Amino acid sequence: MDCAALWQRYQDWLYFNADLDFFLDVSRMGFDDFFVKAMQAKFETAFAQMQALESGAIANPDENRQVGHYWLRDPELAPTAEFKQAIVSTLEKIKHFAEQIHQGELSPPSSERFTDILSIGIGGSALGPQFVAQALTPLTPPLQLHFIDNSDPLGIDQTLARLGDRLASTLVLVISKSGGTPETRNGMLEVQAAFKARGLNFAKQAVAITGIGSKLEQLAQIEGWLTTFPMHDWVGGRTSELSAVGLVAAALQKVDIDGLLDGAKQMDALTRVPDLTHNPAALLALAWYFAGNGKGSKDMVILPYKDSLALFSRYLQQLVMESLGKQTDLDGKTVYQGIAVYGNKGSTDQHAYVQQLREGVPNFFATFIEVLHDRVGPSVELDPGITSGDYLSGFLQGTRQALYENQRDSITITIGEVNAKTVGALIALYERAVGFYASLVNINAYHQPGVEAGKKAAASVLALQAKLVAYLQGTSTAQSLSTIAEALGQPDTIETIYKILRHLAYNQRSIDVSGSWGQPDTLKIKWVSG
Numbered sequence: 001m002d003c004a005a006l007w008q009r010y011q012d013w014l015y016f017n018a019d020l021d022f023f024l025d026v027s028r029m030g031f032d033d034f035f036v037k038a039m040q041a042k043f044e045t046a047f048a049q050m051q052a053l054e055s056g057a058i059a060n061p062d063e064n065r066q067v068g069h070y071w072l073r074d075p076e077l078a079p080t081a082e083f084k085q086a087i088v089s090t091l092e093k094i095k096h097f098a099e100q101i102h103q104g105e106l107s108p109p110s111s112e113r114f115t116d117i118l119s120i121g122i123g124g125s126a127l128g129p130q131f132v133a134q135a136l137t138p139l140t141p142p143l144q145l146h147f148i149d150n151s152d153p154l155g156i157d158q159t160l161a162r163l164g165d166r167l168a169s170t171l172v173l174v175i176s177k178s179g180g181t182p183e184t185r186n187g188m189l190e191v192q193a194a195f196k197a198r199g200l201n202f203a204k205q206a207v208a209i210t211g212i213g214s215k216l217e218q219l220a221q222i223e224g225w226l227t228t229f230p231m232h233d234w235v236g237g238r239t240s241e242l243s244a245v246g247l248v249a250a251a252l253q254k255v256d257i258d259g260l261l262d263g264a265k266q267m268d269a270l271t272r273v274p275d276l277t278h279n280p281a282a283l284l285a286l287a288w289y290f291a292g293n294g295k296g297s298k299d300m301v302i303l304p305y306k307d308s309l310a311l312f313s314r315y316l317q318q319l320v321m322e323s324l325g326k327q328t329d330l331d332g333k334t335v336y337q338g339i340a341v342y343g344n345k346g347s348t349d350q351h352a353y354v355q356q357l358r359e360g361v362p363n364f365f366a367t368f369i370e371v372l373h374d375r376v377g378p379s380v381e382l383d384p385g386i387t388s389g390d391y392l393s394g395f396l397q398g399t400r401q402a403l404y405e406n407q408r409d410s411i412t413i414t415i416g417e418v419n420a421k422t423v424g425a426l427i428a429l430y431e432r433a434v435g436f437y438a439s440l441v442n443i444n445a446y447h448q449p450g451v452e453a454g455k456k457a458a459a460s461v462l463a464l465q466a467k468l469v470a471y472l473q474g475t476s477t478a479q480s481l482s483t484i485a486e487a488l489g490q491p492d493t494i495e496t497i498y499k500i501l502r503h504l505a506y507n508q509r510s511i512d513v514s515g516s517w518g519q520p521d522t523l524k525i526k527w528v529s530g
Contacts, residue, residue: 015280020266020425021372021416024280028400028410029365031290036276039289039440043282046439047274053435055079060236060446067446068232069239069431073265073424083234090230090244091257097227098251101171102142106226108205111169118163119249120148120187121175123318124237125209128246128427131315132260133253135308135423141253143171148187156190168200171252175209175245177231179216182458209244236446238318239431242424259420266421267428281432287411288339288433289440291365295337296324298409301357302343304369305396308418312369313343316430323434323445330442337443343367347395354399358406366403366410368396369426373417464493465500472527478514481523501525 001009006027015024053059056079059067071078071087078084100106104113119129126149133145146159163170172191176184195202208220208228220228229244240246242264247257271281292298300320302313325338344352346368357364374389382388403410413429415422438445471488479487481501485494498520505511510529515522 013283015278015283017266017270017280020263020270020422022267022280022422022425023412023414024283025412025414026283026287028404028412029287029290030407030409031286035290036286039286040276042440043276043286043436044274046282046285046436049439050272050432050435060444063447065446066234067236067239068234069236069242070268072235072242073261073428074268083232086230086232091247091261093227094229094244094247094251094257097229097248098254101252102254108169108171109201113169114143114171114205115166115169116163117143117145117171117173117249117252118148118159118191119145119173119175120184120191121173121209121245122149122181122183124240125175125181125184125245127238127311127315127318128241129249131311132241132246132250132255132423134311135418136250136255136260136420137253138255143252145249145253146170148191149183151183151186153190156187160191160194167194167198170205171226172202172206173209173248174206174216175231176216177211177214177237179208179210179214179219182455207248209248238322241315241427256420260424260427263421263424264428265424267425268432271429271432281429282436284411284429284433285436285440287365287409288437291409292339294441295335296339297363299340299342299364301364301366302341302369303346303349303366303396303399304343304371305346305392306369306371306418307345309369309371310345312426313341316343317341319430320434322448324438324441324443326443327449328443330444335441335443337441339437346399347392350395350399354402357408358402362408364408366400366408368400368410368412370396370412370414371416371418372414461496461500464488464490464496465504468497468500469504469527472511472525473529475527478512478524478526481520481525484525498523 010025010027013025013027016022053067054070054077056066056068058064066079068078068083071083075084075087078087097106101114107113119126121129126147130147130149137145146163148156148159160167174184174188192202195205203223203225206220206225208216208225209231210216210228211231211233217228229248231240231243231245235243242261247260250260251257271279273279276282276286288300302316304310304312320339320341327334327336329335329337343349357366370393374387379387379389382391400410400412413426415426434445467488468484471484481494481498482491485491485497488497490497501511502517505513510527512526512528514524517523
């Protein structure tokens with residue numbers, strides 16, 4: 001395509017909204033007018049399904065649940081007065097609680113004010129808050145934010161070590177809808193042990209963000225925690241950032257949560273337009289469908305050219321992959337859908353994997369996230385008339401051009417600056433695009449059977465470990481792996497038994513071992529009492 005035709009295509013496909021200072025460019029995706037026309041009927045269905053979703057239709061039939069994250073930023077859309085009141089009252093409570101913390105009206109028993117926040121959660125209860133914190137936290141926040149988002153003992157130790165004596169002035173947020181999420185429960189118990197070891201009262205510094213009536217809410221009430229905030233049944237984890245899950249920590253750090261919600265609300269309105277060419281989320285879904293032939297055959301590479309947006313790709317990994325990664329469609333047909341997401345910030349990636357993006361396997365499409373505003377205040381001229389921001393812009397434009405020249409598709413999203421409104425808009429944009437794409441490929445974006453299967457498999461390993469330890473404690477002789485597996489009646493799980501015993505031995509858990517771990521058949525295992 002010659003330069004004049006390419007310029008015209010750019011103008012034809014450029015989407016712009018002045019209120020959000022938001023641009024979307026899909027002109028470097030290789031679809032043609034015939035493809036767009038062929039997709040119109042699918043999009044008419046997608047628009048209708050999205051409208052039904054927002055109106056309160058059961059969108060997750062597996063759990064008989066509505067999906068209402070859109071109501072969080074526009075309570076007037078909520079299908080019942082009860083839901084509307086729950087949204088409004090929760091937001092008011094968040095703001096009041098943050099104000100009490102900031103003013104010192106709520107303080108830890110042994111300090112005048114809280115100095116830090118320790119957020120314990122996983123998946124949607126961690127990725128969204130981490131992304132927003134990096135994007136929007138002021139340079140000097142009233143409280144420093146830390147995360148425990150894994151069951152890694154060393155990682156937990158390092159986080160607690162960084163807090164040190166400030167654990168006495170740390171506000172702990174425990175985030176789990178069910179209250180039974182293993183990783184979150186583990187983190188909570190580890191932190192409770194740390195509090196106890198220092199003679200601190202955990203309950204007086206703890207907040208639960210959880211489902212109404214959950215085990216965690218009951219525990220918080222029994223033990224007298226500072227307060228609780230609700231996780232509504234109709235908000236899924238990966239779309240929960242604009243609920244109490246994300247807003248509590250954001251408000252405590254003096255992030256503009258009204259701006260977040262307003263930006264999302266504005267983007268929601270733009271993406272309700274039932275016209276493919278004037279709906280930014282629909283344009284994204286169109287580009288994704290074209291790139292992967294509606295089968296997810298190409299990966300989505302997210303390249304934000306701003307340090308504050310570096311975690312956006314991690315946030316989108318869960319939103320996109322957990323929503324779209326499905327084995328069967330709504331008709332029960334095996335389809336193996338999904339789009340793999342990875343990325344890091346530009347221009348870092350130009351020194352990492354852009355070489356492969358340009359010349360390697362063409363199994364991806366790129367999304368550049370451009371921010372027009374460089375910094376607060378003037379910039380130093382590194383060369384005559386050239387600043388570091390000019391370099392960054394040049395790196396983005398050059399990489400985009402280099403990919404295009406080698407027939408590699410790309411999308412460019414441009415915002416004026418990174419602020420609460422634009423971050424809220426980006427979150428809403430991708431939430432809606434995921435919903436549209438799911439409609440196009442006829443899958444349920446709002447359940448996650450694969451995640452549940454993984455949890456059940458992990459639970460079975462831990463159950464086997466308990467059975468294994470009980471058996472060894474009742475024997476006095478060293479035994480081979482095969483003997484142990486047969487005695488447990490589980491010869492088919494001998495590999496798992498080997499790995500459990502190896503882990504116990506490496507952590508000095510009363511296992512006496514002879515033989516070599518590198519030669520499993522030589523091992524003799526004995527439990528050492530005491």
